[in-house]
Every structure is written in C-alpha cells, then in structure tokens.
Amino acid sequence: MNSAISRTWTMQPFHATVNEISDFAVFSHRNKFSTCTNSATKPENDSAPTEENEAKPNGSAGNRKQGRPGIKSRGSSRRTRLNKASLQEQVKFTTVVRDDPHVAVIGGGMSGLICALTLEQRGIRSTVFDTFFTASDPRFKKLVDGWVSKGVVKEWKGSLGKLCPGGLFTPLPPCSRYIGTNGMRPLADSLLSQSNLVNIVRPCWVSRLEPFNGMWHLTERMKPRGVFDAIVIAHNGKCANSLLASAGIPFIARQMKRLELSPIWALLAAFDDPLPLPKYFEGAFVEGVDSLSWMANNTKKLFPLQSHGPHCWTFFSTAAYAKRNKVPQENIPNVKAEKVTREMLQGIEIALGLREGSLQKPFYTRVQLWGAALPTNSPDIPCIFDPYGRAGICGDWLLGSSLEAAALSGMALAHHTADYCASGGSNPDDFVMGLHKEFTPIDGHDIGQFPGSELLKEQDSASSEPAFV
Numbered sequence: 257m258n259s260a261i262s263r264t265w266t267m268q269p270f271h272a273t274v275n276e277i278s279d280f281a282v283f284s285h286r287n288k289f290s291t292c293t294n295s296a297t298k299p300e301n302d303s304a305p306t307e308e309n310e311a312k313p314n315g316s317a318g319n320r321k322q323g324r325p326g327i328k329s330r331g332s333s334r335r336t337r338l339n340k341a342s343l344q345e346q347v348k349f350t351t352v353v354r355d356d357p358h359v360a361v362i363g364g365g366m367s368g369l370i371c372a373l374t375l376e377q378r379g380i381r382s383t384v385f386d387t388f389f390t391a392s393d394p395r396f397k398k399l400v401d402g403w404v405s406k407g408v409v410k411e412w413k414g415s416l417g418k419l420c421p422g423g424l425f426t427p428l429p430p431c432s433r434y435i436g437t438n439g440m441r442p443l444a445d446s447l448l449s450q451s452n453l454v455n456i457v458r459p460c461w462v463s464r465l466e467p468f469n470g471m472w473h474l475t476e477r478m479k480p481r482g483v484f485d486a487i488v489i490a491h492n493g494k495c496a497n498s499l500l501a502s503a504g505i506p507f508i509a510r511q512m513k514r515l516e517l518s519p520i521w522a523l524l525a526a527f528d529d530p531l532p533l534p535k536y537f538e539g540a541f542v543e544g545v546d547s548l549s550w551m552a553n554n555t556k557k558l559f560p561l562q563s564h565g566p567h568c569w570t571f572f573s574t575a576a577y578a579k580r581n582k583v584p585q586e587n588i589p590n591v592k593a594e595k596v597t598r599e600m601l602q603g604i605e606i607a608l609g610l611r612e613g614s615l616q617k618p619f620y621t622r623v624q625l626w627g628a629a630l631p632t633n634s635p636d637i638p639c640i641f642d643p644y645g646r647a648g649i650c651g652d653w654l655l656g657s658s659l660e661a662a663a664l665s666g667m668a669l670a671h672h673t674a675d676y677c678a679s680g681g682s683n684p685d686d687f688v689m690g691l692h693k694e695f696t697p698i699d700g701h702d703i704g705q706f707p708g709s710e711l712l713k714e715q716d717s718a719s720s721e722p723a724f725v
Contacts, residue, residue: 347504348644351470353681354485359673360385360474362462362499363490367650367662369447370399371488374670376453380677383482385474386458399663400434408446409434414538414557421544423534423609435557457481461495465503467645486646486673490666492653493517493628505645507691511635514695515653517628518575519582520549523600525618526566534609547596547603549574566619571600575632578625585625597623630657635693638668642691643676643684654690656698 357380361368364386372382403409412435417427436443448456462481466473474481489496489508492515500509531553539552550572555562573581573596583592600623605615631653638655641648650669652662676687 344502344504344506344509346506346644347467349467349470349646349681351681353646353677353679356381357485357677358382358482359486359488360462360472360482360484361488361490362474363488363496363651364444364456364458365490365651365662366444366659367652367666368488368490369444370663370666371490371650371670372454372666373447373451374667375674376451378670378674379453380670380674381453381455382488383455383457383484385460385462385481386456395664395667403443403446404434406446408437408443410437412538412557414553414560415536416539417537417541419537419540419542419551419607421606421609423607425533425535425537425540427535427537462499465499467504472646486648486677488669488673489647489649490651492651503645503647505642505647508640508642508645508647508649511640511691511693512649514633514635516632517653518630518632519578519625519627520575520629521573521578521581521596521600522624522626523571523573523597524554524568524620524622525571525601526568526620527616527618528566529616530567531569531604531616532608532610540607542603542607545574545603545607547573547577547599548607551604551607571604573600573603575630578629581625582627583625585627588623588625593623596625597621631698633695634698635690635695637690637693638665639672640690640693641669641672641676641687643681643687646676646681648673648689 359372359375359380359382361372361382361384364384368384372384375382400409404411412433415427416433417425419425448454460476460481462474463477464475465487466475472484472487474484474487489500489512492512496512497509500512503509537553538556539550541550542548548571550570552570554568554570555566577599581592581596583589601615601618602612604610605612608615634653634656636655639648639650640654648669650662650665652658652665654665655661672687672689676684679687
C-alpha cells in the first residue's frame with residue numbers, strides 16, 4: 257500500500273482539559289578546515305569562481321565592502337536585496353579537507369536532523385543549531401517503520417477527504433498516514449537519543465557566518481559558536497536570507513532568495529459538543545471557501561478512544577486569505593485576531609452547509625499567523641551545494657512541501673557533503689549541485705503536498721466537465 261506524507265502543524269497531546277489541548281506550534285512549517293588561505297572571487301556571468309583573493313578577518317573577503325556597524329538598510333525591494341546578495345564576492349576554500357571534518361547544521365527541523373544523523377552514518381561529526389505525515393519513498397518508509405516500532409509515531413486511520421461548500425464531502429482513497437504519538441518533539445528527541453556524533457545547541461540563533469583561515473566561524477550576537485569545516489543551511493525565510501546576505505556564498509544566497517513562501521492563518525477551537533458533520537470525518541481539505549483550506553479533529557486524531565471532554569479542531573486558512581490579512585506574526589493586533597477568528601468560523605459554517613450564525617460558539621479559541629508557511633516554487637532537486645564555499649542547503653521546499661521531502665533532502669545533502677569531504681575537496685567542479693537551477697511553481701494544496709492531491713484535482717476537473725446522458 258502506498259503511503260503519503262503531508263506537512264502539518266506540531267500539536268501537543270490533547271487530553272481532557274483545554275489547557276492541555278490548546279498548545280500548538282507553528283511549522284518548524286508549517287528545518288558546518290586547518291589553517292589556510294581562503295580565496296574569494298567576484299561572480300561573473302553566473303560562472304564558477306576562478307580568481308583568488310585572500311580572505312580577510314571579520315567576514316570580509318578580498319575587497320568586499322562592509323556596511324557601517326549598527327546601520328541597517330531599510331526600504332529596499334526584494335529584487336534589490338536579491339541583486340545585492342548575488343553580487344557579494346565568492347569565498348573559495350582551497351585547502352584539503354581535514355580527515356575528521358566537523359559540519360555545522362543551522363536549523364533543527366526534520367531536514368537538519370536527518371542531515372546530521374546521515375552524516376553520522378558516514379562518520380562525520382556535526383553540531384545542530386537550533387514537524388499528519390505519510391511515507392511513499394522506500395528510504396523514508398524505512399525510517400517511519402523504525403519510528404512506529406519505537407512508539408513515537410502511529411498510523412492515523414481516521415477518514416480524510418475533500419469538503420466543498422454545503423457539506424459535500426468526498427473521501428480520499430485509503431493510504432497509510434502517520435502522526436506523532438505525543439506531538440513531533442518526542443520524535444526529534446528519539447532521533448537524537450541514538451546519536452553519538454551529533455551535538456545539539458538549543459536554543460541558538462546563529463547571526464553571522466565568517467570564512468577565515470579555511471574554516472567557517474559561527475557567532476550568535478558576538479558570542480563565538482564554533483569553527484567548522486563546512487556549513488549546512490537547514491532553514492529558510494528572512495532569517496536565512498539575512499544570514500547569507502554577506503557570508504561570501506552568493507550562489508547559495510541567490511537560490512535561497514528565489515524561494516517564495518505563502519502565509520497561512522491557523523485557528524484552534526474547542527467546542528463543548530461535536531460539530532454537525534454531513535458525514536463523519538477526522539480531516540478534510542476544504543475547497544471553495546476563501547477563509548478555510550483544512551480542518552482536522554484533534555481530539556479524535558490523537559485520542560480516538562476518548563468519549564468525553566472537549567472537541568478540539570484545528571483550522572487553516574487559504575494562502576490568499578492569509579496574504580490579504582497579513583500582519584507581523586510576532587505581534588498580532590487584537591482587532592485582527594478577532595476578525596480572522598470570526599471569518600474563519602463563518603467559513604466553517606459555509607463548508608458544513610450550516611445556517612449563518614448557527615455554529616455553536618467555541619469556549620476557547622487561539623489564532624496564529626505563520627507568515628512564511630509553505631513554498632510556492634521549487635528547483636525540484638534534493639539539495640544545493642557550493643563546493644567552493646563548502647556550504648549547502650537542505651529543506652522540504654527543494655522537493656516540494658512535506659515531511660518526507662525534508663528528510664530526503666537532508667539525506668541527500670549529507671551524502672553529497674560526505675562524498676565531497678572524502679574527496680579532500682581537490683575537484684570542486686565535480687560537486688557543484690543546484691547553484692543555477694531554475695525554480696518552477698509547485699502544485700499542491702494550501703497546506704502542502706501529499707499523495708492524493710492529484711485525485712482532488714481530478715475530482716475538480718471532472719466536476720467542471722459537461723455531463724452527457
């Protein structure tokens with residue numbers, strides 16, 4: 257039986273009290289050489305760097321311009337920032353890779369963790385600076401089987417389908433879907449418990465990457481965080497773009513900047529009584545409702561045998577709705593939170609075919625915006641690697657938007673990095689990957705990609721075709 261994987265929100269266990277069912281986190285969406293001389297070259301015509309200049313301390317390479325300390329540029333367009341990142345001078349390491357390399361993995365999501373663990377399988381040390389899913393690829397399915405045997409994930413056997421306005425529910429074909437038994441954090445902890453060569457630094461926000469004397473120097477707000485032979489960037493968005501803006505790896509920075517992410521609102525609501533569903537289901541991809549794209553019964557999803565207590569649901573908005581109602585996610589105005597909550601509850605009424613104002617009032621609600629939720633474009637490659645700067649990128653967005661994609665990307669970059677290190681770094685041209693790959697739009701649902709999404713499209717297409725009798 258094919259298994260599927262879809263990105264979801266990390267949920268804490270839901271028991272009898274609302275406090276225990278109210279905690280939910282945004283996606284983690286919804287995841288590192290000997291003394292030598294670095295060389296840096298200015299990218300020209302998108303070709304690999306060939307000229308050498310000695311790298312300077314404090315993150316400067318050659319004659320790279322340094323901004324005034326404490327002064328930040330504001331108001332520039334995304335295209336301007338992209339051009340600036342692309343025009344920074346390229347760091348070019350020329351030393352032989354050490355026999356015992358140490359890799360920094362910046363980002364502790366699924367992709368970063370799997371990358372670190374796969375590096376360990378190849379005998380390489382790493383330090384990681386700190387997500388309903390399914391499995392279709394045999395490599396990932398093998399991992400999932402191990403997690404199931406340890407009890408950290410379990411199969412979600414609830415009914416899933418497509419829900420259209422008026423309560424029209426169409427079930428999806430059965431396949432193996434999985435969820436974290438007690439949320440996704442225990443899964444991450446279980447993965448790390450079996451490691452000997454992976455060091456976790458948590459919490460840590462790496463704020464600067466400096467190439468100097470053949471090594472990458474990492475700092476967190478002026479605090480040294482170690483010296484590494486290579487680096488892995490396992491997260492994205494504004495923080496990653498800022499980190500890469502002046503690191504001396506312009507091709508990596510440019511590819512990261514090309515990524516476009518969509519926002520999503522999430523609403524957790526707890527009801528005293530069950531929702532009046534047209535047909536029983538535990539999860540539904542909602543079509544045709546502006547403020548709603550997904551709804552899931554967390555109580556039944558995590559505690560299928562529980563017959564009492566609150567009925568807790570998670571609802572996701574569409575990307576278009578979230579874009580129109582986007583605010584700073586770190587400081588959501590109360591007026592905006594109330595508006596979004598009200599309109600998403602109205603969307604539930606439309607989806608279920610209920611009379612306006614007839615939906616029971618939830619006794620608890622919590623709304624959260626994820627400003628950079630899911631990728632809308634992708635280079636469709638497992639990883640990106642710059643052998644000149646000894647830096648790579650992994651993440652679900654390189655292959656789509658799912659937990660499986662995150663794990664496979666982490667594996668791919670780990671093996672590619674290990675192969676490069678084993679070569680000693682003497683033939684970097686042989687290890688260039690994805691530095692010039694174009695991005696294309698991603699097909700999928702507002703909450704990610706999953707096996708079965710193509711069936712939803714087929715159903716939509718069939719419903720729009722003329723009927724013949």
